[in-house]
Amino acid sequence: MSAIIEVRDLRKTFRVSERESGLRATLRAFVKRRYTDVPAVAGISFTIDAGEIVGFLGPNGAGKTTTLKALSGLLYPTGGEARVLGFVPWRRENAYLQQMTLLMGNRSQLVWDIPAADSFRVLQEIYKIPDEQFRRTLEELVELLDLEPLVHKPVRQLSLGERMKVEFAAGLLHSPKVAFLDEPTIGLDVSMQAKIRKFVAEHNRRTGATVLLTSHYMADVVALCKRVIVIHRGKLLYDGGLAALASRMAPYKLIGVTLRDGADGDGLAQYGEIASRDDARVTLHVPRDDAPSRAARLVNDLGDRLVDISVEDPPIEDVIDKVFTSESVS
Amino acid sequence: MIATYRTLLVGQFQQASQYRVSMFLYLLFSLIRPIIFLAAWSAVAAARGGAVGGFTVADFAGYYVCMGLVLHFTTAWNAYEFEFEVAQGRLSPKLLRPLHPLHYSVVENLTWKAFTAFGLFPALVVIAITFHARFETQWWNVALFVPSLLLGAALRFFLGWVVAAAAFWTTRVNAVVTLFDRTAFIFAGQIAPLALMPGILQTLSYVLPFGYWIGVPTDILRGGASLEQSLVWMAGQVAWLIASYALFQIVWRAGVREYSAAGA
Amino acid sequence: MIRRYGRLLALFAAVETQYELEYRVNLVFNVLQQLVVTGTSLGAVLILFSYTTTMNGWSVAEMLILIGTYYIVQGVADSTVGPSVERLLEHIRLGTLDFTLLKPANSQFLVTMRHFKVRNLFGVLTGLIIIGIGLVQLNAALSPLQVLSFILALACGLGLVYCLLHCLATLAFWFVRVENLLVIYGAFVDAARFPVDIYPGWLRLTLSSIAPIGIAVTVPAEAMAGKLDLLGLGAILVATILAWTFTSWFWKFGLRSYTGASA
Numbered sequence: 125m126s127a128i129i130e131v132r133d134l135r136k137t138f139r140v141s142e143r144e145s146g147l148r149a150t151l152r153a154f155v156k157r158r159y160t161d162v163p164a165v166a167g168i169s170f171t172i173d174a175g176e177i178v179g180f181l182g183p184n185g186a187g188k189t190t191t192l193k194a195l196s197g198l199l200y201p202t203g204g205e206a207r208v209l210g211f212v213p214w215r216r217e218n219a220y221l222q223q224m225t226l227l228m229g230n231r232s233q234l235v236w237d238i239p240a241a242d243s244f245r246v247l248q249e250i251y252k253i254p255d256e257q258f259r260r261t262l263e264e265l266v267e268l269l270d271l272e273p274l275v276h277k278p279v280r281q282l283s284l285g286e287r288m289k290v291e292f293a294a295g296l297l298h299s300p301k302v303a304f305l306d307e308p309t310i311g312l313d314v315s316m317q318a319k320i321r322k323f324v325a326e327h328n329r330r331t332g333a334t335v336l337l338t339s340h341y342m343a344d345v346v347a348l349c350k351r352v353i354v355i356h357r358g359k360l361l362y363d364g365g366l367a368a369l370a371s372r373m374a375p376y377k378l379i380g381v382t383l384r385d386g387a388d389g390d391g392l393a394q395y396g397e398i399a400s401r402d403d404a405r406v407t408l409h410v411p412r413d414d415a416p417s418r419a420a421r422l423v424n425d426l427g428d429r430l431v432d433i434s435v436e437d438p439p440i441e442d443v444i445d446k447v448f449t450s451e452s453v454s
Numbered sequence: 455m456i457a458t459y460r461t462l463l464v465g466q467f468q469q470a471s472q473y474r475v476s477m478f479l480y481l482l483f484s485l486i487r488p489i490i491f492l493a494a495w496s497a498v499a500a501a502r503g504g505a506v507g508g509f510t511v512a513d514f515a516g517y518y519v520c521m522g523l524v525l526h527f528t529t530a531w532n533a534y535e536f537e538f539e540v541a542q543g544r545l546s547p548k549l550l551r552p553l554h555p556l557h558y559s560v561v562e563n564l565t566w567k568a569f570t571a572f573g574l575f576p577a578l579v580v581i582a583i584t585f586h587a588r589f590e591t592q593w594w595n596v597a598l599f600v601p602s603l604l605l606g607a608a609l610r611f612f613l614g615w616v617v618a619a620a621a622f623w624t625t626r627v628n629a630v631v632t633l634f635d636r637t638a639f640i641f642a643g644q645i646a647p648l649a650l651m652p653g654i655l656q657t658l659s660y661v662l663p664f665g666y667w668i669g670v671p672t673d674i675l676r677g678g679a680s681l682e683q684s685l686v687w688m689a690g691q692v693a694w695l696i697a698s699y700a701l702f703q704i705v706w707r708a709g710v711r712e713y714s715a716a717g718a
Numbered sequence: 719m720i721r722r723y724g725r726l727l728a729l730f731a732a733v734e735t736q737y738e739l740e741y742r743v744n745l746v747f748n749v750l751q752q753l754v755v756t757g758t759s760l761g762a763v764l765i766l767f768s769y770t771t772t773m774n775g776w777s778v779a780e781m782l783i784l785i786g787t788y789y790i791v792q793g794v795a796d797s798t799v800g801p802s803v804e805r806l807l808e809h810i811r812l813g814t815l816d817f818t819l820l821k822p823a824n825s826q827f828l829v830t831m832r833h834f835k836v837r838n839l840f841g842v843l844t845g846l847i848i849i850g851i852g853l854v855q856l857n858a859a860l861s862p863l864q865v866l867s868f869i870l871a872l873a874c875g876l877g878l879v880y881c882l883l884h885c886l887a888t889l890a891f892w893f894v895r896v897e898n899l900l901v902i903y904g905a906f907v908d909a910a911r912f913p914v915d916i917y918p919g920w921l922r923l924t925l926s927s928i929a930p931i932g933i934a935v936t937v938p939a940e941a942m943a944g945k946l947d948l949l950g951l952g953a954i955l956v957a958t959i960l961a962w963t964f965t966s967w968f969w970k971f972g973l974r975s976y977t978g979a980s981a
Contacts, residue, residue, distance in 0.1 A: 218822035233817035482905040636758040645762040
């Protein structure tokens with residue numbers, strides 16, 4: 125496999141004006157504004173191979189969108205290098221733009237007053253898509269996304285979810301080799317999120333396009349990405365398999381125990397920290413390395429009282445949350 | 455009420471300070487039209503050997519400098535934003551607050567005028583010097599001008615709201631506003647001092663409310679009329695203010711009823 | 719290259735016209751509004767001319783030619799570049815300009831020629847009619863050379879207005895609440911209803927240089943009225959080329975600052 129996206133030591137610093145509240149501060153700002161430098165991306169490196177779907181995770185303000193914008197070509201970085209499909213993205217050469225797409229869940233590229241079908245025709249002309257290919261791709265997208273009833277209505281009449289589906293079609297009409305998806309499911313209801321997810325997976329399978337995706341919904345990431353890149357405060361925290369994320373980031377496991385008599389949960393505290401308790405079921409936090417031995421001890425000690433026991437990694441949301449809230453992460 | 459206004463004003467000032475550049479751009483609107491017609495009348499006066507109907511170039515300059523001032527302090531723009539508010543559904547939350555939407559508009563106007571006045575005065579002085587403006591202003595002119603300006607501003611404010619209230623019934627407020635603006639353009643004393651309006655147009659100018667918005671305060675400040683004449687004009691201002699306020703009350707109440715009935 | 723952009727232009731116009739035609743009542747109201755505006759503007763000029771026969775050397779007939787030219791220039795600007803520039807400001811504000819910049823086509827073309835309001839072309843028609851009335855009033859033979867120089871000067875004038883609007887829109891990269899920048903344009907457009915030579919020095923200079931909307935109307939009108947010499951025609955041609963060069967550079971400069979590239 126060959127690297128489609130290569131990023132080395134990417135940096136971007138923004139200059140922002142400070143604003144205080146209160147009348148006097150406002151009047152002062154009227155005369156003279158003060159600026160501070162904010163490093164949005166502070167040197168990150170990674171490579172992504174062809175056909176991968178990679179989840180790009182981080183809390184608000186971590187630098188996800190900035191990185192995505194630099195990779196799509198919209199932002200000129202302060203330092204570092206990047207190659208996407210062999211191009212330096214921020215040169216915005218037509219040959220590059222022809223092969224990539226950027227979709228943003230909270231922004232629309234379609235003209236609201238006219239039906240999407242008309243916007244598609246304009247896009248065909250702009251991307252110089254041959255008629256035959258255009259017809260085929262559109263047919264496929266219409267089928268996959270179930271767009272038939274939507275494309276002839278003015279975009280402003282569509283619901284948020286419907287509009288996002290049409291946005292997807294607009295962004296993928298030219299069969300891009302690389303797709304940057306920035307929060308593609310934001311604000312959508314659960315079933316629409318699932319539909320979009322299914323579509324992205326299917327589209328990736330059919331076309332082999334490389335996808336870099338940011339999302340606040342872990343379900344998106346779990347469903348689509350084998351690999352995740354986690355950034356926090358502009359720095360890379362983790363780059364690797366989704367499954368391994370938990371073992372790397374969370375130094376504990378969860379042991380779930382269900383007791384026949386339900387009572388006497390307190391006695392379990394000696395095996396690990398009690399995380400939750402729900403009738404007969406108690407969940408224990410135990411250090412990752414000790415998990416097997418503690419579980420064995422529990423089976424041994426509780427004997428007949430034990431109905432069920434399980435050893436699990438903590439849910440991915442909790443892991444991520446813990447990563448972002450803790451200051452010192454090694 | 456005073457406390458409410460204080461709070462609203464602080465809020466407006468904060469908003470305004472963010473848009474400092476654009477505020478000064480809007481100042482251009484108060485200035486450009488007086489300058490255009492001042493230049494045009496100067497050309498006409500030059501072609502006639504220096505004066506038109508008793509107005510020399512210096513008199514025109516005096517008139518239009520005063521008009522720039524009046525235009526600036528009496529024009530209310532935000533009634534036009536009302537259409538937008540209705541269309542966007544932003545009016546409903548405002549109607550639910552225990553304060554008439556009118557007051558926001560008053561505060562917005564006050565702020566905008568206070569901010570831009572700093573730019574306006576130097577600009578008017580420059581125009582006055584460039585065109586060698588002549589004023590025949592006496593002490594009583596200044597004394598009468600202040601109430602006359604306030605009357606003109608209030609008159610324009612309520613007229614603007616009457617026009618804006620059209621948004622309750624139609625989505626084509628734009629057309630109504632255009633009609634209002636263009637009628638005012640002809641009759642308010644912008645294209646010519648009211649005294650120079652030919653024939654029937656002059657009669658109409660003194661009957662319609664527009665002249666009492668711009669032409670009258672302008673001529674009072676310039677010293678273009680006798681004391682008696684000025685007082686008669688101001689009586690006209692008061693009459694039209696009462697009429698436009700009454701009209702506003704009727705239209706607004708009917709409008710809100712229409713609006714609520716439509717289920718907005 | 720030119721063929722491709724020609725096709726794009728035709729497609730953009732077709733799509734937008736189709737949308738406009740669906741709202742026929744709007745169209746009618748728009749035409750009525752334009753008639754009211756044109757009528758009152760003509761009225762204002764006639765009031766001025768009720769006191770004189772010439773204004774700075776311009777007779778009523780010549781003045782009508784000027785007003786007609788004004789409505790042609792305004793009609794073209796308001797139906798082509800104007801709407802695109804308005805959208806550009808909106809795109810910058812909402813952040814959707816990003817999508818345009820990522821399209822494999824000339825960005826300057828895409829932002830200035832994307833949206834049309836064909837209904838405003840009605841102004842061009844009114845303009846032509848007013849010029850016609852002016853020519854009849856003028857009662858002089860019209861030479862082919864006059865018409866030719868009018869067309870050339872008008873093309874230059876339109877080019878200048880395009881540059882002005884595009885430059886104003888480009889300023890949006892640095893200023894917040896940019897739609898107000900068009901206010902400058904609106905204010906100066908108002909001044910172009912009269913020949914630039916009636917204005918005091920500083921305003922005449924402004925209307926001929928940084929806001930060339932004044933000469934954009936006056937010079938073609940002079941050409942039609944037979945008041946323009948070759949020097950004047952050459953001057954507006956050179957000015958247009960310079961303005962065009964500057965505008966392209968300024969747009970690229972603005973883009974660089976938008977994308978954070980050091981200038």
